[in-house]
Amino acid sequence: MAMLRKPESTEYASYFGQYIKLVPEGYLADLLAEQSEQTKSMLDQVTEEQGSFRYAPGKWSLKEVLGHIADTERIMSYRLLRVGxxxxxxxxxFSEEAFVSGAAFDQQPLKYLIDELAVVRLSTLSLLSGMPDEAWMRKGNVNGIETSARALAYVIAGHELHHCRVIKERYLSAVR
Known part of the structure; x- marks a missing residue:
């Protein structure tokens, strides 16, 4: 995978900007691999009971957040494949609320959800490594908006960065 530059704002829906802006410059594949290790390390000391923690009524549990990250990466990777x-x-x-409510993440072991995140990331890295250079600038219609393959790759990285920040600030700080 060639070094990618951040996508221009014309390559994605404006709401993706909140995630893309979080991604530092550099080799995206390396960042994604490191990110996977950092996320796993952050979650290694979380207990099963802590995985069910909700920082406020009506908010997702930590397990649901982890399931959401994995589901979103799967969807973005699929979109990236099609567009690329x-x-x-x-x-x-897609409705993130419908995906979370339909998944029963709270009934799954925390270790399974942590391992699932790692497996999903390996799949994404495999997809990215096989993309030809010209594919990154291809655009397709994602939810009514012209979106580039590279923007979708950056959304994957930024979405996890966003949720890891939330996990640290609202979940882990409260349960430790």
Whole structure:
């Protein structure tokens, strides 16, 4: 995978900007691999009981946040695959609330969810490593907005960065 530069704001929906701006410059594949290790390390000392913690009524549990990160990465990777391969089919949006409520993450062991994040990331890294250089600038229709493959790769990294910050500030600080 070649070194990617951050996408221009014309390459993605404005709401993706909150995630993309969090990603530092550098080799994205290296960042994603390091990020996976950092996330696992951050979660290694969390107990099963702490995985069910909600920092406020109506908020997701820590387990649900982890499931959401994995689900979103799967969806963004799928979109990246379609766009990067030149598929012009309109790709629909998704409801993160429906995905979380339909998954029963709280009933799954915390260790499984942590391992699942790592497996999903390995799959993403495999996809990225096989993308030809010209694929990164290809654009497709994602939820009605023209989006580049590279923007989707950056969304994956930034989305996890965002949620790891939330986990540290609102979950781990409260349970330790």
């Amino acid at each position: 391969r030149g598929d012009q089919t309109m790709l629909p949006g």
